[in-house]
Amino acid sequence: MTKIQFRRKLIVIILLCVAVTGAVVRHYAERGTTTRDIATLLMVLWVPIIGNVIAWLIGKLPRRAPPPEPATFDALGVFTPHLLADITLRPPALPVHDVPLGAGEYRCALVIDNQGFSARWFVPQGEVLERGKAHVLDIEFLTPDLAKPRFPQGADFRVLVGDSFIADGRVLQLR
Template sequence: MALTATPARRRIAMGVLLVLAVAGGVIRELAPSPSVLRDLGTLMLVLWLPAVGNFVGYLKGKLPRAAPPPLRFAAGLAFSPHLEVDLERVPLPPDFAATLENDQLGTLLVGRRGFSVRFETPLRAWLQEGEATSMLELLLPESARGHLEAGTAFHLLADAQAVAKGVVRRWV
């Protein structure tokens, strides 16, 4: 049967370790200087280190967590462009545009980083008659600024499908 770590058991373990450390300090103080008993006291005195680590973990759990970043654009929010990009469509499976769930959203993929974006017009329309230059709005522009400089090449994904490749022209 596995032993489950609960807050009560952690407090008991911390108390035991601290009691053993205090006992080690007393033994070390009372034992003659070069002796095995003094070395044993020193060893027991070191047991306060895991207790301190446990206490630091407890305090870390009590700190308030930061709010998670948004995962979607706010509903009804007006389009405000951040990037001007040059896009070139890539070959797509037949009828792919009809299968898009939310056809204004996409992901800019730069290396191993992805940035959520949206088009001003529906992505379906762009896939059929797309302009070479488009404006995009980033969900978190402050996190993308260092990665999407002018001239940066990227891939545009819709759902999990690559639909275009492109280059950043400029920040608006």
């Protein structure tokens, strides 16, 4: 037990003893006397202490297991395309951001109607995706069983990254 823990326990014990003493004195004091009033004030000392005792007891209760981590693309490993789509990147809100997307992995949500599905696509090494031009890309869903029925061939969708729609697309082929 650390020095601080010992001091806290000692303070709790002393204040509880003072409160119990106040209760005993109040019980035997006559009504309307100063002794009874002071004893009543001493009894009030149990209020913050009992709050700490209750908090300590709640801390001792067993906790529920945390919910399982949601699925991520990192757990999926190898890229497995689920659909072929024609995607046209929208112009950005700021002209300074009007640069093509370089090679690499891009994660987003594909939104169809009012439902979004986590997805990713890759831009191959040496290629770039220019804004305003149509690009044909393979796209992988995080949960293909849920997403594929909502994306029939020819379906139009939007690409959401963060809180902005960055592209529009059309399903060319399911895989």
